[in-house]
Amino acid sequence: MVLPVEMTFLIDLLAFFGIYAIIALSLNLEFGYAGIPNFGKLLAVLGGAMFVGAIPGRVLAYLYGVMDNLDFIQYNPDIMGNVNKILSADIFSSAVILVASLILAALTGALLGVIASYPAIRLKEDYLAITLLAMAEILRTIGDNYSPLVGGTMGVDVVNPFKWVGGEYWILAATICILLTTALVFIYVESIGKSPLGRTLRAIRDDEAAAETYGKDVTKFRMKVLMVGSALAAVGGALASFYSGHMVSSAFDRVLYTFWPWVMVVIGGAANNLGVMLGVFVFVFLRKIIIFYKDVFNPYIPFDVNWLVYLLLGLALIIVLIYKPEGIIPEKPDKTLEQDRLKEIMKRIEAAPEE
C-alpha cells in the first residue's frame, strides 16, 4: 500500500504541525504565562527523543529475546528490524509501548528540566536563560559522542508502534496519534492558563515582588512550570522520534528546536495559545514550502537557501519585537466572574453572620 504524493505532503505538514505545536505550547506556558526565557527548549525535546531511541527498543529486544547477546548499537538495524516485525503482529503491545514511552519520556523531560534549571532557578531570569542554553548544548554533546546511548553520530532505529496498520499507512496512523496528543496538550495548557495557577504565573511574570508579597513562592512556581513545560516538550521530541523512525541526536539542534519555537510563540502571540497555534501553522507551512522549492533556488545561489530563510526569520522576529511585541493574536485579559454572580457573592458575604 503506497500513499499518493499529495497525501504524504499533507501528512508531513500535519505531523510537523502537531510536533511543533506541542513544543511551542510548552514554551508558551514557560515564557508566555510565567515569563521564563527558556533558551534551552532543545534540552527537553532532545531528552524525550533520546529516551525513545534508547529505551523502548532495548526493552522490547530483551522481552522478545532477539538480542542474542549482540551489542544493541552495533547490530541495531537487525535487532530493531526483528523487534518491529514481531511488534507489527501485536496491536496491544504496540499501544502499551507507545503510551508507556510517551509517559516515561515526559518524566525524563521533567527530570532534565529540574536538573538543568536547578543551579540558576533562584537567580534572575537571565542567569536561568544562560544556564538552560548551556545545558541543552551539553546534552547534545553527550548525544553526539556517547554512542552506547543513542548510537552517537550514526543514530539508532526506533520502535515502530504503528507498523500493524500495514504498508505506508503507518505514517498516517502516527500523524493521527500526534494530532490527538496535540489536542490533549492544547486542552491541558489552556486549562492551566485559565486556572488559579495560570493567574499566579501571570502575576509572577508581571510583578515578581508583588506575587511574593501575596505569599506565592516564586521559585517553587518557576520550578513547577519548567517541569511541566519540559515534560510536554519531551513528549513532542518523543513523537518526532517515533515519526521519523530513526533517532540521531545531530538532527536536533538549537536552530530547529529552540529558535523556531521562539519565533512561533513570539510572532504568534505569547500567552495566547490560539495565537501560538497560528504561529506554528504559519511557520511549519513556510518551512514545508521552502523544503519543497529548495531545489528550484539552489542552482542560482552559491549557498544553501535555508540560511537566507533563517536570516529573514531573525529579521522578522526583531521587527515583531519592536513594532508588534504582542504578536499576531495578543494576550486576552483574564475573564472575571459575571456581574450578577459577583453581586450574588457580595450579598452572601454581607448576609453571613459576623464572627
Place this chain on the structure above:
Amino acid sequence: MIPPIFGRALVYASLLSMLSTGLTLTYMTTKVPNFAHANFATLGIYLTLVLSKVLHVNPYLGVGPAFLVGGVAALILYLLVLKPLLDRGANYIILMIATVAYDMILYSVINIIADSINRLYKISTKLFILQSFDFRIWGQPGLFLVAPAAAVLTVSALYLVLNKTKFGIAMRAAIENPSLASVVGINVNLTYAVSWFISGGLAGVAGALMPLRIMCNPDVGMRLIVSIFAASILGGLSSIYGAFIGGLLIGFAEILGTGYLSLAVGTWVVPYRPIIPLLMMAITLLFAPKGLTGIKWRIFRR
C-alpha cells in the same frame, strides 16, 4: 621549552578573556546578556580566512579590520535593535530574545559567507586551521606571544580609559546611575554605544586571531558562547577585571583539563570538553552567584 598544550591553553584563555571582558562590558551598560557575542568573533574568523587564503596577505593585518567589523556588528545590534526596544520600554527578557534573533541573523550571514567563499574560491571553509600562516618567534608560534599580549593590552587599555579619561569616567557614571548621569549632562546613549562598539571590536579581534591556532567552523560560536558566559559569570558579570580573570580560568581549565584527563583516562574525554565550563558555571551559580568579584575575600585573610 613550552609544551604545546600549554601554548594552546594560553592562546585560548587569552582570547576567551577578551571575549568575556567585552560581554561583561555590555552587560554592565545595557544590563542584557548578549547571546550574539560569540558570533562577532566568528565574523573575525572568516575575515582572517579571506585575508590569508583569498587575498594572500599576512593574517595579522586583519586585526584592525576585524575590530571594525565586530564593532560595527555590535553597534548595529545596539542602535537598530536594542535602542528602539529600550525606547519602547521593553523589559530585559525581550532584549535577550532580540539578541538571540540577531545571533540567528549573524549565524546565517556567516554560513552564507562560508558557503559562498567555498563555492567561489574552492577553499575549505569548514573545520579549518591556519597555523601555517603564523610567524615564528624564538622557535615558538607568534600567537603564543600575540594572544596574551592582546589580552593584557585590552584589559590595561580599558583600565586606563575607564579611570584616567574624562569619557571613561562619564561611562562609569552612566553605568552606575544612568538617570543621574544624564542629569549632569553625560550623553548616556553615546557612552553605551561606545561600550557596544568596543565590546564587538574586542570580540572581532579575538576571532581574527583564533584560526591561527584553533580549529574553526561556522558553528564555532554556538559552543564558544557557553564558555564566554561561563567565564563572565565566574567573573561576576559586574566587573571587567573579574571577567578577564574568569576568561583565563575557564580557558586554562578547558584545555589543560581535557588535555591531562585524556592522558589519564583516554582520548574519549576530548569531545566532552564543553562540560568543564558548564560545571564551573553551575558551581559558581550555586555557591557564589555573584562570581569571583562577589566573594568576600577578606574573611579568608586573618
